[in-house]
Amino acid sequence: MASTDLVNAGFIAETADSPVRRWIRTARDLHAFSHRPGVSGFASLPRVLIGQENVVLCRSVLAATVQQCACATGSSPLEQVDGPGIPDGWQCFRAYRPRHPADFGDIDDAFQALNPLPDAVIELSGGIASARSTWVFGAPPAIRILGAEPSPGELMIDGMAATQSADGGWTAPGWDSIGTHTIQFSGLSRSYEMARIEETWPNWTTAEGTTFSACGARVSAGNGIQALAVAGGAYWLLGAAAGEVAFTQQSASGISIAAPPFRPVWALPSLIARRRSPAMALAYRGSPRPPAANRSEAEILQWCNLLRGASTPRDADAKELWREFRTLARSLRRRRR
Secondary structure (H helix, E strand, O other), rough: OOOHOOOOOOEEEEEEOOOEEEEEOOOEEEEEEEEEEEEEEEEOOOOOOOOOOOOEEEEHHHHHHHHHHHOOOOOOOEEEEEEOOOOOOOOEEEOOOOOOOOOOOOOOOOHHHHHHOOOOOEEEEOOEEEEEEEEOOOOOOOEEEOOOOOOOOOOOOEEEOOEEEEOOEEEEEOOOOOOOEEEOOOOOEEEEEEEEEOOOOEEEEEOOOOEEEOOOEEEEOOOOOOEEEEEEEEEEEEEEEOOEEEEEEEOOOOOOEOOOOOEEEEEEOOOOOOOOOOEOOOOOOOOOOOOOOOOOOOHHHHHHHHHOOOOOOOOHHHHHHHHHHHHHHHHHHOOOO
């Protein structure tokens, strides 16, 4: 169905499965939209709201009257929106921010959708809510007054005069700090709380018989060391210090997993599976270092041989670092001849 048909003739949408839900949008010459809690973008509403931006979609022949109504409610000039999605013979306006109800006279009742109701409501929207009237510290709600336009000093937060920000929300010193806060306006009062969330999450075993556990997207070994997963076969993992070598444990899904006690710099395809394959640079780009005192000769020699057996990585940013590792490996091999 074309967009012109949707706004001209209206439509009925119904769920295919039980329980049946139906949404009816009747045909009309003027549509009003605004923000609603829990809804992304603009949603349809019967009347525009004071305290936040509204959008109006109307037939082009009504555009002049729409602008007159907006002016009567104290709104700043409307902004016409052009572009795809607006049907022929219609116009769309943004930035409708009414400040008070108005007397529209004897014009058609359809324009009453542009006349806001004077009932004031304190609205808290957005942010990250962790419970009813509780928001996560660092992600506070936007405080708005719908149905009225507060004068300077009328809106108080924790006993201090609030100021309106550029996005239409109201703030005051400390309004987003941890603790309980109270908003007061024209006999209305509403409280909310800012709280830290408990950042402890349970671990669970990834599969039967494995030593790895998962917590969200993080996978760790039994000793708590973060695991590394690599796709595409078995890999050797090399750390920055000579002798730091670990082999990935390949799962049935083809993903290789390891949790070495060092931060790996390189993932080298298994030399048994594919000789002289290019090295893969990992996120950590530590510089090569001499071996620690507790490293055995066998570990150091293995580290050197693995670097010798792989080819230059395809990542251009990692090629210079690869040359530094190869240089150290050659130097250590000469000393041990």
